[in-house]
Amino acid sequence: MSETSYAQLHPAERILMGPGPSTVPNRVLNAMxxxxxxxxxxEYLKIMDETRALLRTVFRTENEMTxxxxxxxxxGMEACVVNLVEPGDDAIxxxxxxxxxxxxxxxxxxxxxxxxxxxxxxxxxxxEQIGEALDANPNAKVLxxxxxxxxxxxxxxxDAIAPVVHExxxxxxxxxxxxxxxxxxxxxxxxxxxxYSGTQKxxxxxxxxSPVTFSPKALEKMDARQSKVQSWYLDMSMxxxxxxxxxxxxxxxxxxxxxxxxxxxxxxxxxxxxxxxERHRENHDRLRAGLEKLGLKYIPEQSLTTLNAIHAPDGVNxxxxxxxxxxxxxxxxxxxxxxxxxxxWRIGLMGHACSRRNVDLILAALEExxxx
Amino acid sequence: MSETSYAQLHPAERILMGPGPSTVPNRVLNAMxxxxxxxxxxEYLKIMDETRALLRTVFRTENEMTxxxxxxxxxGMEACVVNLVEPGDDAIxxxxxxxxxxxxxxxxxxxxxxxxxxxxxxxxxxxEQIGEALDANPNAKVLxxxxxxxxxxxxxxxDAIAPVVHExxxxxxxxxxxxxxxxxxxxxxxxxxxxYSGTQKxxxxxxxxSPVTFSPKALEKMDARQSKVQSWYLDMSMxxxxxxxxxxxxxxxxxxxxxxxxxxxxxxxxxxxxxxxERHRENHDRLRAGLEKLGLKYIPEQSLTTLNAIHAPDGVNxxxxxxxxxxxxxxxxxxxxxxxxxxxWRIGLMGHACSRRNVDLILAALEExxxx
Numbered sequence: 001m002s003e004t005s006y007a008q009l010h011p012a013e014r015i016l017m018g019p020g021p022s023t024v025p026n027r028v029l030n031a032m033x034x035x036x037x038x039x040x041x042x043e044y045l046k047i048m049d050e051t052r053a054l055l056r057t058v059f060r061t062e063n064e065m066t067x068x069x070x071x072x073x074x075x076g077m078e079a080c081v082v083n084l085v086e087p088g089d090d091a092i093x094x095x096x097x098x099x100x101x102x103x104x105x106x107x108x109x110x111x112x113x114x115x116x117x118x119x120x121x122x123x124x125x126x127x128e129q130i131g132e133a134l135d136a137n138p139n140a141k142v143l144x145x146x147x148x149x150x151x152x153x154x155x156x157x158x159d160a161i162a163p164v165v166h167e168x169x170x171x172x173x174x175x176x177x178x179x180x181x182x183x184x185x186x187x188x189x190x191x192x193x194x195x196y197s198g199t200q201k202x203x204x205x206x207x208x209x210s211p212v213t214f215s216p217k218a219l220e221k222m223d224a225r226q227s228k229v230q231s232w233y234l235d236m237s238m239x240x241x242x243x244x245x246x247x248x249x250x251x252x253x254x255x256x257x258x259x260x261x262x263x264x265x266x267x268x269x270x271x272x273x274x275x276x277x278e279r280h281r282e283n284h285d286r287l288r289a290g291l292e293k294l295g296l297k298y299i300p301e302q303s304l305t306t307l308n309a310i311h312a313p314d315g316v317n318x319x320x321x322x323x324x325x326x327x328x329x330x331x332x333x334x335x336x337x338x339x340x341x342x343x344x345w346r347i348g349l350m351g352h353a354c355s356r357r358n359v360d361l362i363l364a365a366l367e368e369x370x371x372x
Numbered sequence: 373m374s375e376t377s378y379a380q381l382h383p384a385e386r387i388l389m390g391p392g393p394s395t396v397p398n399r400v401l402n403a404m405x406x407x408x409x410x411x412x413x414x415e416y417l418k419i420m421d422e423t424r425a426l427l428r429t430v431f432r433t434e435n436e437m438t439x440x441x442x443x444x445x446x447x448g449m450e451a452c453v454v455n456l457v458e459p460g461d462d463a464i465x466x467x468x469x470x471x472x473x474x475x476x477x478x479x480x481x482x483x484x485x486x487x488x489x490x491x492x493x494x495x496x497x498x499x500e501q502i503g504e505a506l507d508a509n510p511n512a513k514v515l516x517x518x519x520x521x522x523x524x525x526x527x528x529x530x531d532a533i534a535p536v537v538h539e540x541x542x543x544x545x546x547x548x549x550x551x552x553x554x555x556x557x558x559x560x561x562x563x564x565x566x567x568y569s570g571t572q573k574x575x576x577x578x579x580x581x582s583p584v585t586f587s588p589k590a591l592e593k594m595d596a597r598q599s600k601v602q603s604w605y606l607d608m609s610m611x612x613x614x615x616x617x618x619x620x621x622x623x624x625x626x627x628x629x630x631x632x633x634x635x636x637x638x639x640x641x642x643x644x645x646x647x648x649x650e651r652h653r654e655n656h657d658r659l660r661a662g663l664e665k666l667g668l669k670y671i672p673e674q675s676l677t678t679l680n681a682i683h684a685p686d687g688v689n690x691x692x693x694x695x696x697x698x699x700x701x702x703x704x705x706x707x708x709x710x711x712x713x714x715x716x717w718r719i720g721l722m723g724h725a726c727s728r729r730n731v732d733l734i735l736a737a738l739e740e741x742x743x744x
Contacts, residue, residue: 006422006426006634006638009403009406009419009631009634009635010406011406011407011408011409011415011416011419011631012407012409012413012415013407014407014408014409014410014413016408016410018410020624021408021410021411021624021627023408024407024408024628029405029406029407029408029628030405031381032404032405032628033401033402033404033405034381034382034383034401035383035384035385035386035396035401036383036386036388036393036395036396036401036572036578037383037384037386038386038388038390038393038704039393039579041384041386041698041704043383043384044383047381047383050378054378070443070444070447070580071442071443071447071605072442072623072624072625072626073623073624074604074605074622074623074624075442075443075605075623078603078604078605102604105604106604108600109600109601109602109603109604110602198624200408200624206408206626206627206628206629207411207624207625207626207627208442208580208626208628208629228480228481229481230481230482230602230603231450231481231602231603232446232450232474232477232478232481233443233446233447233450249709250446251444251445251446251447252392252393252444252445252446252570252572252579253444253579254444254578254579254580254626254629255393255578255579256396256401256404256578256580256632257578257580257626257629259381259383260628262378262381263381266378326413332410332413337621
C-alpha cells in the first residue's frame, strides 16, 4: 500500500510565538512519552489527583470541582456553557473578538436566550459597560466574558467586573485560555464562578486538554438543573464521579496528555506564579519597546502581556512576512482575524516561549524584514 | 508550595490486557514526543492529510469525511449522533451492553425519539431482530448498533445487518471502538453510514482522539439539517473546513496526539490489515483454548477476538484476582460491568498487546492464581 511509504515523522523545531500553541519544553514532551497506564490504574488515579491539586494552585482556587476536560480549550468553553446554562436561561455574552463571538454561538446552541453586548474588536470592557448590560437584562443568570481575547490581544479587567456581576445576582463565566499561567488570574479572590483555559498557551503543554473550575455557587445551579446536560461527554455531574473519590468510569481519559499537563503545571509551580507573571510582564515590556522603536503599533489599548497584536507594517504583505519568518527563522507568529485579517500580526509570549532570548530574536528578525 | 515536592513521573510499565487502553509501542510514544508544531503550520497540515489517508485505509473506506475527532471514543460517539440526528428524529438503538446504553442516552440528549431494542447483555443481535425493530418503527432515520461491545465481548455481525437497515431506508451508525484495526470492519463494502472508534484499543495509541467516518448519504442528511448541530465543538460542518482543503481555523487540534495516531496507523498498514486481523484471531484462539483448559467459561456465544469476557472462577474474588495480577505481573485485565460487575473478567488482546507472548504469560499467571 502506498501509505507505507510515508516518511518518518521529523517535525521542524519551531519557535512558537503565535497565538498558541507555544513551544513545549522537552521535559513536558518526555513526560508525555512515559508508558501508558490504564485509566483506572491506582498509579494513574494518583496522577489525576496531583494534576487537580496543581490546577487549583495555578487557578488560585479552592474549588473542589477543578479538573481537565478531555478536549481542547473550545471543549472547555462548551463544557462550562452546557453545564451552567439550561434551555431558556437568559445569558449575557460580551463580544470584543473571536472568542466572545464563539461563546455566543455555543450559548445559543445550548438553548440560552443570549443578550450580546458588542464593542469594537481590540477594545476592552469596563465595569460600567457590564453594569449597564446587567441593568438592561435583570433576568440574566450567567454573564460570559473573555479575560484575554486571543484574537485581538485585548485584556479585560475581570477583577473590576466580577463584583458588578455578583451585585446583579448573575454567575460569572470567564475565558482564560490565554491568561492562565501567564497573567494574574484569581478565581477565588475575584469571584469567578466558572472558568476554562487551554493547555497550549501559557502552560506550554501540547493542546488536548482544557482546565476548568467551578465555584460552589456554579455547582448549586448545576445541581438544581431541571434538564439533563445536552452533552453526555461534557456532563460535569458524571465527570465529578470519575475525577472525584468515587472513581466511576465515565470515559477513558487522555492518559499521556495528563502526564504532560502534570509536568507543565509542576514547572509553573516550581517557577512560582508571581515570578512567572512578572516574567511575562518584563518580556512584554521589552518586546513592546522594541516594536515601537521599529514603528509598529499595538491594536489594543489594554494589551495582554501574553499576546501582542500589532498592525502589520505598511509595505509588507502580512502573510508574506509570516512566511518569511517561518522559512528563515523557523519562527511562527499569527495572523489577524476578523476585521484584522490580512492587516495584523499576533506575537505570543507564552510560557516557555516567553523569554528574553525570543524577544531579542524576533526583534532582530523583524528589523531584518522591515529594513533589510 | 507543597506541590513542588511531587515525584518525577515514572509510571509502571504495565502489560495492558484490559478493555483498553492497550500497551502502546515505544515507536508511538516517541512519535508523540516530537516537537509541537502550530496547528496551521504547513508541516502539520501535511501530517493531518496523511493521517486522514491512513484512517481511510484502516476503515476500508473512500469516504472523504474521515478524520479524528479531538476527544476520546465517547466524543466520537457524540459527534456521530449530534450531527446525524436532529431533534424529533426517530432513531433505533440496539442495546446489549454499556455502549448501546450510552448511545441511547446520547441520542436522547440530542433530542431524538429513541426506540430501544434490548437483548440480554452478552448476546449479539441478529439480522432478523434488526428487521423486526425496523418494521415496528418505519419512521426511524438512524439505527445505532455496537459492532464490538467492549462491556461484554459480544460480536454483532454488521455485514448481515447493514442490508436490512438500508432496505428500510435508515442510516446505519456503528460503534467500532473495540474492532477498528483488530477485527474485520468494512465501511464501504458493508455500507456503514457513520462509524466511530477510539485510538487506545486495537490501534495501540494513547487515548485522546476518536477516528470517525461518514458516508456520502450521511453527509446528505447532515447537509439537509434544519437546525444547527447542538455541539459547536463537534459540528462536522465546521470540522470539514479545517480538515478539508479550506483549512479554516476551528479549534486547535491535539497536535502531538495526531503524531501518535499517524505512527500507530502506519504500524497497522505496515503489518497489513488482513495479517493483523488474522493475528488477533490466532491469539484469541490460543487464549480461548487455554482458558477453557483452566475451566474458565466465556460469557458471549459470539465473542470478539479482541476482547475476551469470561465468568470469574468460583472461589476467587474477581477484584482480588485482578489486583494479584497487577501486583505480581504488572498485568492489567478488566472487571465486569453492569450485570457482570463483580462476576467477570475482561481480557483484551488488542493491537500491540495481542501477542503469543502475552497469551502464554496470562495463561501461566492465571494457572498460578487458580491452582497455586
